[in-house]
Amino acid sequence: MEKIATNCNNEIAYIREGQGFPVILIHGLDGNMASLYSLKDALKHSFDVIVYDVRGHGKSTKRHSFNLEDHVEDLKALMTKLDISSAHLIGHDMGGLIAKHFTDKYKTRVATLTLIACNLIDSVHALNKLMIDHQEEIEGFDKSEALILLLPYMYKEKEKAKKWYQNQLIYSRQTADDSAVATRALMEFPVLKKDVIIKQTDVPTLIVNGVYDPLMTNETIEKYNYAFTRLQMQSFNASGHAPHIEEPKHFLDVYNNFIMSQVFQKE
Template sequence: MHYVSSGQGEAVLLIHGLFGNLDNLKNLGSVLQQQHQVIRVDVPNHGLSEHWDNMDYPQIADAMIDVLDDLHIKQAHVVGHSMGGKIAMAMALLHPERIKSLVIADIAPVTYTPRHQTVFAGLTSLVLNSDTTRKSALAHLINAGIDEPTSQFLLKNLQRTDSGFEWKMNLSGLIQSYDRIIGWDLPLVGNDHFDKPALFIRGGESNYVTTEYRDEIMRQFPHASAKTLNGTGHWLHAQKPEIFNRIVSEFIEQNQG
């Protein structure tokens, strides 16, 4: 798995969401690396990491533990946004001895209904050839019903080749794994909850973490605390980075040692 490690101190692993890459949480990493070893990863099927035909949370959690092993890290604080938050929670439930604390950004440990059909339709219908430009690709995605900020974000996955462009991400693998990405089905081995500190941060204008999910959050993460970042949606870390970074930094500082 592709990752970047910087800084020294207690380790913090940062995990991005669907369609993202390790740069998504780079701003947070720059703040944390002043006092911590920060590891930013490309999740499989994203960025420069390997492509898997099928991916699920137990597999990815194990792969993240392999990264910690590769760096000789016994325990880490883990921060995850969206899909990355589910990966972080899977790590905590399946490998609790390796996790010091969790920060989960705008996601809950539940199964969601599909909500990316328009995005997948726009991406799969985009023809990538020698005539494709970033401008034409952006126009295609917007015409497919994807808002411009999301379209711009998705197009960060385009990379230039000799014959035009190709996707860095494994689009077919993500489509094939989508039911498992929005699902929450862990083969727990005698461990259905995580007894260490966890912080859930939700966007005030997001519908990813609602009151109906509170019981499941508290059942699986009984020591969880929660914060709402008003004036933000699902991309809370990008919309109010200074406040988000401060909340995460303070929580990790409180749970060192």
């Protein structure tokens, strides 16, 4: 693991492995780059893979306040300091929000965009609603403990999800204060309003969702058809909120086919 400095003495922890065209992996809210190690290991045989802890998570700098724009500029700084002019972006959950917002601002630096289990409409509210629906079961537990108790409701492949979540905790534990700061950063993102129109993008986009994911709604998914002009959408029938973990081989096949289809279109 290495670190690069961004702005105001912030440091971003990252790992870079493999060779080929760059692929940058961005983890979800309250997670860390350990959540993407298996995907990194699968992709590094064909790509130059970068995985990192976003601001306020893992072993990157944790401040008392930041916003989504800081996440976007951190990603730009990471790419610049690693001499990456363009990359494929893969974002899970919150990582998808960061990747989408980065694409909206720096389109020429994004070769393709992949969103995994990413609710662009009301990601924070969806998780809060799930916690409220099961408040009797999680009462008295902090957020990280509550998420473990909610695993059966969020994932189809529960044992895979449990091991995946435990590996993230071994790497780094998110405190309650860190989680609150990270959540507030997302609340500034304007798509939390149900009637918002997602900014349109024509960058080739792959969206992967699990049919058992309680944080995704049909209303949200329908809006994606109008927001992405070059869209491939895949629903995984044996997955919940982490298709790349619950169905890793299926995800890798879908992703490689998506990338190859873009190569053939350019020829």
